[in-house]
Amino acid sequence: MAFLEMIKGLLGGREESLSQQSGFQFQADSEGLNFYLEKPTFDALLGGGGNTLQKIQLIALRMLEEQGLAEIMPNGFHILAADLAGLDDEQAEVLRLPERFPGSFATRIQGRTGQSGFRVDLSVQLKNGEAPFTRKGPLLQLSSTEVYRLTPAELMGLEAWERHQKLAPEARSEAANLRLMAELQTAERSGMRIDLSHFERLDVxxxxxxxxxxxxxxxxxxxxxxxxxxxxxxxxxxxxxxxxxxxxxxxxxxxxxxxxxxxxxxxxxxxxxxxxxxxxxxxxxxxxxxxxxxxxxxxxxxxLGFSVRVMGIGKLQHMDFGELDGKKQDWFALDSRAAPVEIIPKLVQSPEELEQFESALAAAREQGAERLSFAGEVIDISSPEAVERQVESLRGKFAESSGAPPAKISPDTSEDEKAKEQVTVLIREADQIDTQLLDKAAATRPLREPEWTAYARQPFAHQREGVNWMLGLLGSAIREDREDLYRLQGGLLADDMGLGKTYMSLVTAAEYLAQQHNDGGSQKPVLVVAPLSLLENWEDEVAQTFKSIPFRDIVVLQSGRDLNPFRIKGSERESLQLASLVDDDGGLDEQAIRYALHIGPEAGVKRLDMDRRLVLTTYQTLRDYQFSLCRIDWGMVIFDEAQNIKNPNALQTRAAKGLKADFKLLATGTPVENSLGDFWCLMDTVQPGLLGDWPQFRDRWVKPILNAGEEERDAVRISIGSELRSAVGSFMLRRIKEDQLKGLPSKTIHSGVSKVQAGQQVYAPNLAVCMNGLQLQAYDAVLDGYRSQRASEDMRGRALAALSSLREVSLHPRLREEAKLMTSSAKEARQVMQESGKLSVLLQLLDEVQQKNEKVILFMVTKRLQRLLKLWLDQIYGLNIAIINGETAAVAKKSDEVTRKRLITAFEAQPGFNLLIMSPVAAGVGLTVVGANHVVHLERHWNPAKEAQASDRVYRIGQTKPVHIHLPGVLHPQFDSFDLHLDRLLRGKLMLKDAVVTPEPVSESEMIQSMGL
Structure with missing residues (x-):
């Protein structure tokens, strides 16, 4: 939307001066852009004043600040050029930044790379010819009025060019000249449109x-x-x-x-x-x-040597999981809404099928039916003329081909569309099931009782039990042959959230180092792999757990913290290894690997793998530096929120399996997020040989569910889950929060779309309404559009887009019209929210909670909705609501930086009613917010485990009030709505998860009740 049109939308057609709706100004400096207002205007805006455009821009800038991408100044914000170049178009539009540069760059080369006179001149190539340019931060300026925003690749290339331009002639050595060409080639491969034809046959x-x-x-x-x-x-x-x-x-x-x-x-x-x-x-x-x-x-x-499980380096080979769940749902009401006649050619692929169709059509017409069921589809045959045209077309088609059915032609895949080959460690599959492992695990005992007086915090009874369980497995693992793939080597701590898995893991790591010291063994470094949002928590936990910290030091191996000192100068991430280095057999000469971290004794003081060092890193860093990290001989490796390695086709999962360690501990409260494939992958990482390889596991545990009939599938799922729980025995420890923490208040899940009343869940009809008006029209339009496309087009890939549209409309029918939804008063905000059935339900709920003076967390994924809800609810309730999302500001890079933890502290410190907007993806893990006792999942996550994680941020040690989880939704007057389908899908997944991680199997009567039967 053009700026003028956006301003008119904000003004609602009123003839007001555009200057009254001006937003932040921006000015480029050498490092980026300053977004600013006059100091009195900025102060008033922070206090709740300002016009609507300024408020929505402030929300966007605050979100960037929370992500660590913007720095607040006395009268505005500063954003670095690289961060601005990486903003998406939606964020750029809100901040009124220029559009991307539509042209390309032309080069003129003078001299040879071996000469000091070598020079590269750049100009921009537009439709009307070449032109000079200047760069200011992330902006490309062609004239005083023609300015564009650079992409990250363009910014990278121009910065390299400018550095070379500033070199004195005597400094332009062959090395400096070739480095410029290498950097320009990298920028071109990253997307910069630049003509390097002079060097097209040269790879630097x-x-x-x-x-x-x-x-x-x-x-x-x-x-x-x-x-x-x-x-x-x-x-x-x-x-x-x-x-x-x-x-x-x-x-x-x-x-x-x-x-x-x-x-x-x-x-x-x-x-x-x-x-x-x-x-x-x-x-x-x-x-x-x-x-x-x-x-x-x-x-x-x-x-330096890899672990016994690593066969070498090679191309990533995809593992086909096959079908994991045979249950299908009719998201688009296709069974209730007949398909148009244009779908007939897709269903009739041969003369025989045409004959069958015509026979069925004749019978339907004799009965006066307007719908025909054929090949699993219900077809609208109310127009005989339209049906006959399709039939005649098929008759002609088959007559021309002499009765042969038409060939199915697969769409060509261009080279650009093919996924880039990735190089990773090649994992040796544990294709044997070692029946002795269960007996070994059951017989383990800790070598000694921890000296609890050395710890700053004393354990709860369940934490003492958990530490002893880990120490028992660890002691046995140390004594076994490290070169044996099937040795006892790890455990899965699957405790419910809030029971102190971090504390128990740290105690175990400290006891491991103490045991090694007593035995005269090597006190190897300890690695913790966790989501970015938890690194700060791990540092805090170390300080709070020990009276005297047992580690040499703590290294946060993360960009912006301690990564750079351990990186080999000039190195790229190891995940960028070229597939061209792989030979015809899929292998890679290990000597050709480019290692990026200083490891091993030859690294001297730069060495990462120092004894007794605690290294904290993320799953992304593990993926990016997998070759270096897999060569280190770790003492313990702890995977926090280990569901991040549930996918065997992910590079970080391959790296996790390839890590070399005395003992691996996987900690997650959700070992089954989506399917039994998740659980197999986790157990295969922590204890190879316990459940066999994937084909063995699938035949034993997955196929019985797939082969079961629809009526008995859920009962089989429950039975299989409980059997699998027994099969892992003592390699998994699972305790439920309600069983261990007797002092916790009650927790109730209020669902507006599910009539199930089971366990903690109750049916709350006040949390759901039937959509009407504009929302109902928009929802039906998506259904009709999908049916129409489906009749004549290849729908591969379209279904997800249609589901996304249904989800969006269920939130608000005009969500994409962000500028038109910006309001300037509480009355306008309520009116706009009332257009959505779900948001009207939310308002009623928030009004009730406000009367109780309690606090609420609103979970949603869509950033556009986050921004709008903050604007609306700030106006309605007179608040300054914080938004917590993104993953880059989980760790403070400087002392005054806003982090999630600080935002939560401020939220909890305000007395009485308050609201916090969070993302279940970025903020739903590892944070404690016991100041709130209401959670609203306005936009439910596809993954029930992530939703449960997000909810339990408020249901932890320290919570004193009854906790209420609210699941609002909208219903369709004729069909099952998107919210109803999603609820049904999530409940089905939770049944399987509960069967695997709960020691006692769920009874058949409970299962039937949970299904609402």
Missing amino acids: VVPENIGVTATRLPDGSLMLCPSLGDGSTPDQLEKRWSQLDMNADGGVLRIDNRVVLLEAQKMAAIKEVLGNKRIPADKVADFITAPSAFLDAALVNLE
Whole structure:
């Protein structure tokens, strides 16, 4: 929407001066953009004043501040250029930023890369020719009025070009010139439209480190060759070492169409290897055992070794899970709304099927029916002429093909659409089921009782039990052969949320280090992998758990914290390994891997894997630096919120399985999020051989559910779940919060769409209404549009888009018209919210909670709805509601930065009624908000486990008031609505989860009751 139209929408057609609705101004500096207002105006806006546009922009800027992307100033905000370049179009439109640059960049090359006169000139290429430009922060300026916003790739390329332009001629060495070309090529691959045709046959490579490859000769000796990590073979390199001046500090090596840029340190490493090129036969065993005795490990990246489960490095191979649940739901009311006649050609694919259709059609017409059921579809046949046209078309089609059915042609997949091949550690599958593992786990006992007086907090009884369980498994794991894939090696702590899994894990890690010290063993580093939002919590827990911290230090291996000092200079993330390095057999020469972290003794003081160090990192960092992290010999690895590694096709899951450790602990309150495949993947990570590989597991546990009839499937699901719970035995510990924490108040789930009354859930009809008016029209329009498209188009990929539209309309029928929904008073806000049945229900609920002076958390995913609800509810209730979403500001990068924890503290500190808007995805894990006792899931998450996690942020130790979880919804007057279908789907998933993680099986009568039968 153009700015002028947006302002008119905000003004509601009133003839007011545009200056009265002006928003934040912005001005570029060398680092980014300043968004500002006059100081009195800004102060008034923070106090609740200001016009509507300024308020919605303030909400957007506050959300960016919470994500760590904006810094508040005395009269506005500052955002760095790189962060602005990465904003999506919706955020940019709210902030009134310029559009993306529609053109491309032209290059003019002067001189050769080996000459000091080498220069690259850039200009912009537009439809009417080339033009000069200037860059200010993230903005590309062509004239005083023509300004565009750069993409991240364009910004990266221009910054590299500008750095080179500032070099003095004598500083433009061949290395500096080639580095510019390497950076421009990287920008082009990332999406920058730039003409590099002069270098189209040249690939500039900057090695991250120098390794070594060894070839055994006929006499038994070894011939060593430096490895550049670019895929070059020893034979190729042997022919090209003569290109290098071994007396120079740096050099350039040309191999086919690649140019390898060698800086001083890399040249020194090459000289080190070539100077010790031959290892005599009688020294080979010594070299393999201790290569650092022959080569300077400070220069050359030597082999450190993967775990027994890692077979090597290769292309990611997708694991096909097959069908996991045979139950289908009619989201689009297709059974109730007849399909148009255009669907007939999709159902009739042969002359035989046409004959069957015509027979069924004749019978329907004799009965005067206007609908016909055929091939699983209900077809509208009320117009005989329209049906006959389709039938005649099919007769002609089959006559032309001499009765042969039409061939089904698969759509071509262009090269651009093919998924990029990824390289990862190759995992050895545990295809044997070791029946002795259960007996081993059942017989474990802790080697000693923890010295609890050394801890700052004393454990609850269930926490003492949990620590002893972990120490028992850990003690047995340490004593077993590390080279045995089927050794006892870990456990799954599946306690309900709020029982102190972090505390128990830290105590176990401390006891592990103490036991190793007493036994004279190595006190290896401990790794914690957790969602970003929990890293700050883990740091706090360490300080609160111990009287004397047992760790050497704590490293937060995360961008913005401690990652950079441990990264090898100039290295890229290891997840960006080129698939071209993989050979025809799908393998990768380990010497060609480019490691990105300083690890091993040769790294010296930069070494990450120091003894007794506690390393905190995220699943994304584990994925991005998997090769380095998989080579470290960890003492303990703790996976917090371990459901993040439930997908065996994810790189972070492969990396998790490949980590080398004495003991692995998976901690999650939701080991079954979507299907039994989740549970298998977690158990396969923590204890290979317990449940076998995926085909074995699927045959034993999944197929009985799929093969069951519709009526008995839920009963089979419950039975299978309880059997599986027994099959994992002592490798999983699961306790329920209500059983362990007797002092907690009650928790009640109020559902407006489900009439089920089971356990904690009650039916609350006041939480749901039938949609009407504009909302009903918009909902039916989505259904009709889907039916119409489905009749004549390939609907692969369309169903999700249609479901998304149904979900959106169920929230508000005009949600996409954000500018028109901005209100300036409480009265207008209530009127706009009343257009949605769900939001009208929400208002009634909030009015009731306000009368009780209690606090509410509103969970929703859609950011547009978050912004609008803050605007509306601020106006209606006179609040300044915080929004917590995103994942980048979970860890403070400086002392004054706003974090989730600080926002929650401020929310809880305000007496009486207050509201907090949160995302169940980003903020529903690892946070405690016991100041609130009401939770409203306005936009329910597809994953019931994530929804439960989000709800239990308020139901934890410290909660004193009865907790109420509200599930509002809207109903359709004729069909099952989106909210009703989603509720049914989530309840079906929860039944299976409860059967697996609950020791006692659910009875058949409880199952029937939960299904509302």
